[in-house]
Amino acid sequence: MKFRFFASARDAAGVADLVFDLGPGPSTVSDALARLSERSPGLGQDMGRWLSARNQRFAKPGDALEDGDEIAIFPPVSGG
Amino acid sequence: MPPPEDSVVVRLTGDPIDASRDIALARRTSIGAEVTFSGVVRGESKGRRVTVLEYEAYPEMALAEMRRLVSEARSRFRLEGAVFVHRTGRLLPGETAVLVWTASSHRAEAFGACQFLVDGMKRGVPVWKKEHYDDGAVWIEGDGGVQGRGPDCE
Numbered sequence: 001m002k003f004r005f006f007a008s009a010r011d012a013a014g015v016a017d018l019v020f021d022l023g024p025g026p027s028t029v030s031d032a033l034a035r036l037s038e039r040s041p042g043l044g045q046d047m048g049r050w051l052s053a054r055n056q057r058f059a060k061p062g063d064a065l066e067d068g069d070e071i072a073i074f075p076p077v078s079g080g
Numbered sequence: 081m082p083p084p085e086d087s088v089v090v091r092l093t094g095d096p097i098d099a100s101r102d103i104a105l106a107r108r109t110s111i112g113a114e115v116t117f118s119g120v121v122r123g124e125s126k127g128r129r130v131t132v133l134e135y136e137a138y139p140e141m142a143l144a145e146m147r148r149l150v151s152e153a154r155s156r157f158r159l160e161g162a163v164f165v166h167r168t169g170r171l172l173p174g175e176t177a178v179l180v181w182t183a184s185s186h187r188a189e190a191f192g193a194c195q196f197l198v199d200g201m202k203r204g205v206p207v208w209k210k211e212h213y214d215d216g217a218v219w220i221e222g223d224g225g226v227q228g229r230g231p232d233c234e
Contacts, residue, residue: 004138006136006138006206006208007136007208007210007219007221008208008219008221011219049221053138053141053206056138056140056141056144057141057144058204072138072141072206074138074206074208075208075219075221075222076221076222076223077202077203077204077205077206077207077208077222078207078208078209078219078220078221078222078223079135079137079142079166079177079178079201079202079205079206079207079208079209080119080166080177080178080198080201080202080207
């Protein structure tokens with residue numbers, strides 16, 4: 001699973017992206033975020049601060065995961 | 081660059097925005113009512129002097145969301161032409177960060193579509209601004225918030 005981080009989420013993660021195997025079991029976006037929290041305490045300590053997208057669409061926690069998904073983590077947007 | 085078939089220009093760019101060029105690309109014939117919005121970098125934020133405003137995008141998703149908003153505006157407002165451009169990188173006060181141009185037969189639709197696209201961008205296009213000051217820099221989170229806090233109430 002590939003994770004990409006933007007803006008202050010990248011600062012919190014310390015990296016722009018992360019690739020790791022979620023292992024057996026995880027099947028939803030919520031599961032993926034839980035695994036990510038374990039891997040990245042910088043993000044995990046304030047998980048409620050971040051929004052997530054799955055394959056470039058805003059994600060809901062219950063959304064199902066598929067092989068090859070890209071999950072992006074970022075703060076509320078502030079464009080314009 | 082040839083004019084787009086559908087009179088829509090949606091772009092992220094690291095270069096200064098050239099509004100007249102992009103509008104000329106989108107404007108096929110005189111449609112009737114045209115509205116232009118520019119988001120311009122302010123030199124001050126909450127009493128602090130802003131030296132640079134840095135914009136970052138999640139490019140693939142930002143473009144997809146911008147195109148989706150234009151598509152929705154087409155049906156809601158009978159939009160006949162649109163330009164939607166956001167600049168990324170380091171901008172100075174006075175530079176244009178975002179350009180929205182809408183064209184429709186009637187002014188109510190052109191105004192409505194322009195507002196719709198700007199509001200939609202503020203809510204859901206994955207772009208973030210980082211304010212640089214003389215003594216530091218901070219990512220702005222949400223429409224008016226500062227990192228780690230929710231939006232400020234005004």
